[in-house]
Amino acid sequence: MVSLGHGCSPQEDQDVLVGQSKDKRRQSKWREYGSISDPAGDTCPTCQGIGRIPRGQETQLVAVIPCSDQRLKPRHTKLYVTISVAVCLLTCALILFFLFPRSMTLSPVINKSVMVFFTPSTVEMKVTNVLNITNENFVSVQAHDMDLQALIWDTVVGKIKISNVTTVRPRSQKSITVEVPISIEDVGLNGYCKSSSYRIHTLFLHLQMSMKVFYLGHSEQLSIDTFQYIDCGTNSTVPHLT
Structure with a gap:
């Protein structure tokens, strides 16, 4: 029997098998949930497939974000704190200067x-x-x-x-x-x-x-x-x- 197409070497066959095994492990670790438009997969346990958080559960849910998220690393924090302290001190000094009783x-x-x-x-x-x-x-x-x-x-x-x-x-x-x-x-x-x-x-x-x-x-x-x-x-x- 003669098969058409490109032949595969033993090394390529091994790479394909390794890739398939990784995909199976990834699928077993991360479960894919379906969406409203594409109901394929399991139903999301948070929104139950409706695409939004049910009312009354906002205070019960916890959002998980990666440690590399920039929101966890605000920039110029020391600068903002220094400016705030300086403005407060200046305001207090001006108030004392103008409202301090004089003779x-x-x-x-x-x-x-x-x-x-x-x-x-x-x-x-x-x-x-x-x-x-x-x-x-x-x-x-x-x-x-x-x-x-x-x-x-x-x-x-x-x-x-x-x-x-x-x-x-x-x-x-x-x-x-x-x-x-x-x-x-x-x-x-x-x-x-x-x-x-x-x-x-x-x-x-x-x-x-x-x-x-x-x-x-x-x-x-x-x-x-x-x-x-x-x-x-x-x-x-x-x-x-x-």
Whole structure:
């Protein structure tokens, strides 16, 4: 009998047998499952041949991926962590810089005027002072509850209280004008201010001031003492720096 086709050598026959044996071992190790379009093979135990995971089993199934998968080896991890830490530190530093409480200053500027009025038993005066409130913070400051009292030789001759003073904008300075009524009832001082035999009627006035400021969720009290010379014998005093 004569067969048509190419002849095979013994070595080629051995290679074919080896290849078939490997395919059989591979088929025995890995079972091929059928699909919806091609139902040949066994049914997939996960999706039962429907091509999707049944509802309610998402938390019960575990996905297995090879160790060589790039998702297990994220790139630039150290760089991302460093950038995140640097951004957090910078944000915290900026917040502390802008919200850190800074000093508030209450300072006298000038004795603007002194108006004098004589009554039969007293000397009445209205002392007008200009004060500066300096805000070094990056937020607005509310000034309130200002108490001011005037003393002459340790004797209180005038008091004033202001509930709502003003609002100072961030990083700015604001001037306020305060008028203090003074009444001198002492007989000796009355005679001194009303006497025409004295050419100079100067009094040493001591002003004690305190004020509360509210900013950044907390309250702070500012206090200052200032000393002024006033003329109680005329109806005005020339402004001068304190």
